[in-house]
Amino acid sequence: GQDPVPAAAEQRDIQKLELTVGKSKVLDLPVAIKRASLANPEVADTVVLSPTQIYLTGKTTGVTNVTLWNESGKMMGMYDVVIAPDVTRLKENLHKTLPEEQGILVTSDHDHITLSGTASNTGNLNRALSMAEAYAPKKIVNAMQVGGVQQVMLEVRVAEMNRELIKRLGVNFTGIGNDFFGLSMLANLT
Secondary structure (H helix, E strand, O other), X not given: OOOOHHHHHHHHOOEEEEEEOOOEEEEEOXXXXXXXXXXXXXXXXXXXXXXXXXXXXXXXXXXXXXXXXXXXXXEEEEEEEEEEOOOHHHHHHHHHHOOOOOOEEEEEOOOOEEEEEEEOOHHHHHHHHHHHHHHOOOOXXXXXXXXXXXXXXXXXXXXXXXXXXXXXXOOOOOOOOOHHHHHHHHHHHO
């Protein structure tokens, strides 16, 4: 029989490759190979360019692996391939729409996009989330925080004071939804 140790050593050698949808990567191999095979061809494409180079393209988000064989049909190695969504466009749109938010980070893996870091207020946090949601529905993980907890407390307190004030003045502002009107009245009274 064969000694199983080399196979076990080979298994441990699985390398992880990360690609984004629509992007390609040329893989330089340490040994010459004859053939490369993808476990899930719906996720990625592979082309053997030369005995030591493979061209890999991400087709859609997901996970697959590439197995490599040499001339004599011996397995030479395996790569785990993770295809993540391309978040470049989402990052650009966030930057254009919310240029003042420098603290929002966008990262991705094969099943979801994570928004992390800090937003300066809840409104912007929600805008960033809904933009991401439109980009990848039901695949967004929200790990963001709102910076300056005091600022939020202040906004809440001002809104409560407005409501109190409006009640006291006996004016009905429902339907207008304009907090600034309440704020300017508050300013005039103080």
